[in-house]
Amino acid sequence: MTRKTPNLSFFPLPHPLIVCFGIFLLILAGCNPQKNTYAPPPPPEVTVSTPVKKAVTRYMEFTGTTEAVESVEIRARVEGYLESINFTPSTKISKGDLLFVIDPRPYQAKLDQAKADLAIRHANLKLADATLKRLEQAYKTRAVSQIEVLEAQAKRDTAKAGIQAAEAAVESAELDLAYTRIHAPISGRIGRNLVDVGNLVGAAGDKTLLATIVNDDPVYAYFYVNERLLLEAEEAERKQRKDDHKRGKVPAFLGLAHEDGFPHEGQLDYIDNRVDPDTGTVQTRGVFPNPERILHPGLFARIRVPIGDPSEQLLVPERALGADQRGRFLLAVKDDNTVEYKPVRTGVLMDGLRVIREGISEKDRIVVNGVQRARPGIEVTPKTEGAEAETGEKSPNASE
Numbered sequence: 001m002t003r004k005t006p007n008l009s010f011f012p013l014p015h016p017l018i019v020c021f022g023i024f025l026l027i028l029a030g031c032n033p034q035k036n037t038y039a040p041p042p043p044p045e046v047t048v049s050t051p052v053k054k055a056v057t058r059y060m061e062f063t064g065t066t067e068a069v070e071s072v073e074i075r076a077r078v079e080g081y082l083e084s085i086n087f088t089p090s091t092k093i094s095k096g097d098l099l100f101v102i103d104p105r106p107y108q109a110k111l112d113q114a115k116a117d118l119a120i121r122h123a124n125l126k127l128a129d130a131t132l133k134r135l136e137q138a139y140k141t142r143a144v145s146q147i148e149v150l151e152a153q154a155k156r157d158t159a160k161a162g163i164q165a166a167e168a169a170v171e172s173a174e175l176d177l178a179y180t181r182i183h184a185p186i187s188g189r190i191g192r193n194l195v196d197v198g199n200l201v202g203a204a205g206d207k208t209l210l211a212t213i214v215n216d217d218p219v220y221a222y223f224y225v226n227e228r229l230l231l232e233a234e235e236a237e238r239k240q241r242k243d244d245h246k247r248g249k250v251p252a253f254l255g256l257a258h259e260d261g262f263p264h265e266g267q268l269d270y271i272d273n274r275v276d277p278d279t280g281t282v283q284t285r286g287v288f289p290n291p292e293r294i295l296h297p298g299l300f301a302r303i304r305v306p307i308g309d310p311s312e313q314l315l316v317p318e319r320a321l322g323a324d325q326r327g328r329f330l331l332a333v334k335d336d337n338t339v340e341y342k343p344v345r346t347g348v349l350m351d352g353l354r355v356i357r358e359g360i361s362e363k364d365r366i367v368v369n370g371v372q373r374a375r376p377g378i379e380v381t382p383k384t385e386g387a388e389a390e391t392g393e394k395s396p397n398a399s400e
Helices: 016-030 105-140 146-181 228-246
Strands: 043-048 052-075 082-086 098-102 179-185 188-189 209-226 251-256 266-271 279-287 300-317 322-323 327-333 339-343 346-352 353-358 365-369 380-385
Touching: 052 188, 052 279, 052 380, 082 228, 098 209, 105 146, 146 179, 146 279, 209 228, 228 279, 228 300, 300 365, 322 339, 353 380, 365 380
Parallel strands: 043 380
Antiparallel strands: 043 365, 052 209, 052 300, 082 098, 098 179, 188 209, 209 279, 251 266, 251 300, 266 279, 300 353, 322 327, 327 339, 327 365, 346 353
């Protein structure tokens, strides 16, 4: 068996010029004296701005509950069967309106009986007076003994005391009869009737609860202040009173769970006279007008109270702040474009800007964008941008 020789006609030989050109390139690459060197990346770019300086009113914010300024439980003061209900549940009523009627007939009968007993007592007194006068005349002629006169005087005095007792019984019966007609003691909004017509109320001395009335204009809001904020507020108040030579009402602002901000304005009217040693808080109360009955007793409420007068503060965007184990901090760019770590003491938040109480100056260039790329000690490429442009127009109020 013979071995076939491959046909080389299918593999054409390269042209001599191409071979020479390839050899030249290899020689040229081997003779190149330049070498690859490491080129460091450019400094990261960050956005910086100087703090905003403006007058800020510091506010304290709390959570509390609303309560009616007046709340009354309507109870049966006498025993009897409920005869009528004279109101519509959950409506506005006025002081003096008739609400319930308890069957008055037993008490009318007792009153009539007491009046009859009083008339008898008056008749007895007249008889005792006449008897005493007759015996006194007879005693002058020694027709009767002195003992008989003294007995007549005692009967006359007993008759007088009986009249006083009978008058008291009449007054008590009149009160019991009046209690069968139950009137509203205050103006406000009444709830539902808790007992239906025909039921026995006030049995065995039980003061049956019939309904409740609340006066919810104005409305109270109760909340608790911790001792640190209490001391700060009192210090600010003393300073303000020293400057103004007078003490005015402290305003307060309230917002409900579904409301933005604090649309309801009122004032503080009460603070407890002692701090609770168990909780370290003191109970405080604000009063808020409620003509449209928007604020219902028992609602969760947010309360905001100003502390002192507005003062100049430095503010930076909230997003510029960082936090670590040492607390809150800011990153600032120094004159040589290196990053500096600045621990700060923060204050209130105002429309996206945070008040910085300590740790920076108004000339510091604070990193507000690109904080993740900046590290203390590294060089950066700062790009200036005003902090006002970050959040738009600001109001002069702040809260915490």
